[in-house]
Amino acid sequence: MTAMAGLEPQHFLWEARDGVATVRLNRPDRKNPLTFESYAELRDTFRALVYADDIDVVVFLPNGGNFSSGGDVHDIIGPLTRMDMKGLLAFTRMTGDFVKAMIHCGKPIISAVDGVAVGAGAIITMASDIRLATPQAKTAFLFTRVGLAGCDMGACAILPRIIGQGRAAELLYTGRSMTADEGERWGYYNRLVPADEIEAEAMTLARSIASGPTFAHGITKTQLNQEWSMSLDQAIEAEAQAQAICMQTGDFRRAYEAFVAKQKPVFAGD
Numbered sequence: 001m002t003a004m005a006g007l008e009p010q011h012f013l014w015e016a017r018d019g020v021a022t023v024r025l026n027r028p029d030r031k032n033p034l035t036f037e038s039y040a041e042l043r044d045t046f047r048a049l050v051y052a053d054d055i056d057v058v059v060f061l062p063n064g065g066n067f068s069s070g071g072d073v074h075d076i077i078g079p080l081t082r083m084d085m086k087g088l089l090a091f092t093r094m095t096g097d098f099v100k101a102m103i104h105c106g107k108p109i110i111s112a113v114d115g116v117a118v119g120a121g122a123i124i125t126m127a128s129d130i131r132l133a134t135p136q137a138k139t140a141f142l143f144t145r146v147g148l149a150g151c152d153m154g155a156c157a158i159l160p161r162i163i164g165q166g167r168a169a170e171l172l173y174t175g176r177s178m179t180a181d182e183g184e185r186w187g188y189y190n191r192l193v194p195a196d197e198i199e200a201e202a203m204t205l206a207r208s209i210a211s212g213p214t215f216a217h218g219i220t221k222t223q224l225n226q227e228w229s230m231s232l233d234q235a236i237e238a239e240a241q242a243q244a245i246c247m248q249t250g251d252f253r254r255a256y257e258a259f260v261a262k263q264k265p266v267f268a269g270d
Helices: 036-051 074-081 086-103 120-126 142-146 155-163 165-174 180-185 198-210 214-229 234-248 250-260
Strands: 015-018 020-024 057-060 107-111 117-120 130-133 138-140 176-181
Touching: 020 198, 036 086, 057 198, 086 120, 107 120, 107 198, 117 120, 117 180, 120 138, 120 155, 130 198, 138 180, 142 155, 142 165, 155 165, 176 180, 214 234
Parallel strands: 020 057, 057 107, 107 130, 117 138
Antiparallel strands: 015 020, 138 176
16 A cells, blocks of 8 residues: 655645545636646546555545636647547547546545536546535536537446436537536535535535545445446345455444444544
């Protein structure tokens, strides 16, 4: 295992304390767009999180009143128009690998959304486990607006699972913004929080999750993602095996001992 609390990335802001890491894209003057370099560094960071024993939860936070405006028009979209097919496929696979890294990092991910979360910014929220938003949040999968298909970075697979096929189809065909009220009503956002409270709310939630049985949380994340492709019988058997593994952990024993002693368990993540 490795330590990542002291990570010093070049292309986004990272802070970590007490098992909770925060990520902010750091170009607030342009609503925090992504670049080739930030995509790659985020992908590599989330791949490495699998092996990090000092990070239990990751929180994506807004910066300067916005979450992310997606791929930078000048730094990404312009150069893409001049690439050959090999270069284009390398790029689209890299962006997809970022989503896969988020899904397989073994850590719960929370997105706290304010202002715009569009394009790849919306995808980051989609690939998170839990989403909070301010009433001002505007989320758009606007790939069709730039002449592309809606099937970007897993959107056609993941978005319908969250909000349903018909609603996902409308957003992906039109590229229109989903309002915060719609997002909450459709189950995309867990809840709406005033702008001046959203960061504190997200961090409180993150610390609550981090104080739980973190090894078991990793199992939960794995099962939430893998069981979509299983039959019901396969899912129940997979959960039986997963729970048997968790019953061998120190946290399971600590919970029992605390219950017997009429105390609150203090989990250690093993």
